[in-house]
Amino acid sequence: EAGVAQSPRYKIIEKRQSVAFWCNPISGHATLYWYQQILGQGPKLLIQFQNNGVVDDSQLPKDRFSAERLKGVDSTLKIQPAKLEDSAVYLCASSSIRGGTEAFFGQGTRLTVV
Amino acid sequence: AQSVTQLGSHVSVSEGALVLLRCNYSSSVPPYLFWYVQYPNQGLQLLLKYTSAATLVKGINGFEAEFKKSETSFHLTKPSAHMSDAAEYFCAVINTGGFKTIFGAGTRLFVKA
Secondary structure, eight states: OOOOEEEOSEEEEOTTOOEEEEEEOOTTOOEEEEEEEOTTSOOEEEEEEETTEEEEOTTSOTTTEEEEEGGGSOEEEEESSOOGGGOEEEEEEEEOSSTTOOOEEOOOEEEEEO | OOEEEEEOSEEEEETTSOEEEEEEEEOSSOEEEEEEEEOTTOOEEEEEEEOSSOSEEEOGGGOEEEEETTTTEEEEEESSOOGGGOEEEEEEEEETTOOOOEEOOOEEEEEEO
């Protein structure tokens, strides 16, 4: 089965610019996650979708970050405007609807804000 | 709220030596626990998971972990380290009935020749 696909793999932007990341989860996975992984730290959950509804966005900086999951499949994460501290790897993951199952991760998008 | 603590941000072992990476969890309900590995410039890959069946869990690449409720621990071990084991390892917890995976800060494993 195909894994979680993310694009782009790398992105360099200037501060105050906007950027968008795309994620296509594993087919049939109802739950989709966006994580932010700052260098040297563990992944931090930004937002979690169940189908196309938001389950948890408590750690999403909503003044600059937004995310959507159209039709319960693909998802996009946007940052506008970007700050230097947004430099990180953004990981998308998905899991099946059954509770307690592991998340499958994409390769991530490495964002550098200069 | 669930959480995990990984003891030691860096661990260095010699090739062929025992690998021990420590993880303690906090959960008010029986947890589901995971170990993930991350190689440079890659996403996270599942090594093994505990889902309240056997307390000793065997994973890929010769790794295993033991769930100890009395110690709230889920340490990862491998009898003999290989150079290819050098990577970042993350312990994670998800509460039963929930869908949120919470990660520890990670432990970077170095393997010396």
